[in-house]
Amino acid sequence: MKTEDKLPQKFKENMQKLLGSEYSAYIESFDKPIYKGIRINTSKVTNWEAISPFAEMEAVPWCAEGRYYADERPAKHPYYAAGLYYIQEPSAMAVAALLPIEKDDRVLDLCAAPGGKSTQVVAKLGPKGVLVANDISFSRARTLEKNLEGFGAKNTMIVSEDPKKLAKLWANYFDKIIIDAPCSGEGMFRKDEKAIKSWENFEIDHFCQIQTEILESAAKMLKTGGMMVYSTCTFATAENESCIEQFLETHADFESVAVEIKNGLSDGFGNIGAVRLWPHKIKGEGHFVCLLIKKLGNNVFDKYIKLSKRIKDYPEANLFFKENTSIDLDEYVVKNNNSLYLVSANMPANEKIRTLRSGLYLGDIKSGKFIPSHALAIAYDKSVFKNTINYQSADIEVTKYLKGETLFADVRNGYYVICVDNFPIGWAKAVNGILKNKYPASRAVL
Ligand SMILES: C[S@@+](CC[C@H](N)C(=O)[O-])C[C@H]1O[C@@H](n2cnc3c(N)ncnc32)[C@H](O)[C@@H]1O
Incomplete structure (x- = not known):
């Protein structure tokens, strides 16, 4: 069956109205390839081209860290395990790329899973950012x-909360907010036939209502002078320009910020300065992005997370860090059950919030001993770990490690950070020449 025949009749009529003479180019885009991308983790890699294991990669025009890939399998390469890049649909990279994130910003990603925009933010924040x-x-x-x-x-x-609940606690806290809203997903039809099925099961109004509610909550949590980005992966104006126009009509304290039209971005409809990414014009799927700024309001916020303990208050962990690392843990440490987290004092209070994690998960205290977490190995540079074992990425030992197999090395007993081309990928514990594999089974991809 031709792809056009798989598209719902109502959707095709909507697109004809929206695109006019460009409609046939849009339909022809279904015969173009699906473009795939990776986004480099610039907090770990400064010169990707110097270390890239893949064939020459074309840059994604609207995202400096974005690269296209074709036949490679980036999820299988050990550099993925080292967190050197995130696999992301190229158009989706525009959202966080257009938000001017500063290194000390407090950023909220309200609809964040699985983490495309959040990982993009993390790479831009410095040690004081949240x-x-x-x-x-x-x-x-x-x-x-x-x-x-x-x-x-x-x-x-x-x-993991309804944004309405977060807004009650965190008014005026954030410098930047990302709303990558749940939507009818029309921009993904080329890439994912399931999106077509799902479109038929929901009315666009269903999403408009959720989008309006999320915008309402976000508006409360943004500081004066703060910016938020609203995006969807759908074409319907009701979920895009019209949704933002309505928001602006009822929020005199907000203005839209015009996005510069360059690098393949197209003007949105109306005059809110939004942008569109069209699959028939660029190498990527369909997206809508709009920037908003809060011009008026107050910035009163005093509900910070309550912290009192430091790493020295946990002797087992303190000893581990002294013996095994040169990390200066100058922030607070929170114990939750047996797990320790490194938490910065400028995080918001989260007592009534369903929290999966606050801060960096350092590890667990078990039977009077500190067991380091996988997160700890990936969060820091090799240079801060005293005991490391480095392999070249093509070394069979790397494949074995990532499969969870036991390795062998003539080293003294203790914890070692296993590295690939000097990038940490996880822990192993040496016991009499045997390296017990501590790579999480849930991450094994090879
Ligand atoms: C387009 S996806 C987000 C993709 C993500 N930003 C990324 O870049 O990987 C939309 C997400 O919104 C979540 N969601 C749906 N309704 C929501 C709501 N009312 N508040 C917050 N998140 C919501 C969904 O669970 C889904 O994960």
Whole structure:
């Protein structure tokens, strides 16, 4: 069956109205390839081209860290396990790329799972910045947690709540907010036939209502002078320009910020300065992006997370860090059950919030001993770990390690960070020449 015949009749009529003479080019885009991308983790890699194991990669025009790939399998390469890149649909990279994130910002990603935009934010934040990543779905928030951990995220709180609840507690806290809204998904039809089925099961109004509610909550949580980006992967104006126009009509404290039209981006409809990414014009799927700024309001916020303990208050962990690392743990440490987290004092209070993680998961205290977490190995550079074992990426030992197999090495007993081309990928514990594999089974991809 021709792809056009698989598209719902009502959708085709809507697109004809929206695109006019461009409609046939849009339909022809279904015969173009599906473009795939990776986004480089610039907090770990400064010159990707110098280390890239893949064939020459074309740059994604609207995202400096984005690259297209074709036949490679980037999820299988050990650099993925090292968190050197995130696999992301190229158009989706535009959203966080257009939000001017500063290194000390407090950023909220309200609809964050599986983590495309959140990982993009993490790479831009410095040690004083904070990312709060939320997804209403707890199971999706678990995937978000795994992906952020795999990217080496540090000052990150991962929560799973209705944005309305967050807005009651966190008014005026954030410098930047990302709303990558749930939507009817029309922009993904080329790539994913399931999106077509799902479109038929929901009315666009269903999404408009959720989008309006999420915008309402986000507006409360943004500081004056703060910016938010609203995006969808759908074409319907009701979920895009019209949704934002309505928001602006009822929020005199907000203005839209015009996005510069370059690098393949197209003007949105109306005059809110939004942009569209069209699959018939660029190498990527369909997206809508709009920037908003809060011009008026107050910035009163005083509900910070309550912290009192430091690493020295946990002797087993303190000893581990002294013996095995040169990491200066100058932030607070929170113990939750037996797990320790490194938490920055400028995170918001989260007592009544369903929290998967606040801060960096350092490890667990078990039977009087500290067991380091996988997240800890990925969050830091090799240079801070005293005991490391480095392999070249093509070494068979790397494949064995990532499959969870036991390795052997003539080293003294203790914990070792296993590295690939000097990038940490996880822990092993040496006992009499045997390296017990501590790579999480849930991550094995080889
Ligand atoms: C388009 S996806 C987000 C993709 C993600 N930003 C990324 O880049 O990987 C939309 C997400 O919104 C979540 N969601 C749906 N309704 C929500 C709500 N009311 N509040 C917060 N998140 C919601 C869904 O669970 C879904 O994970």
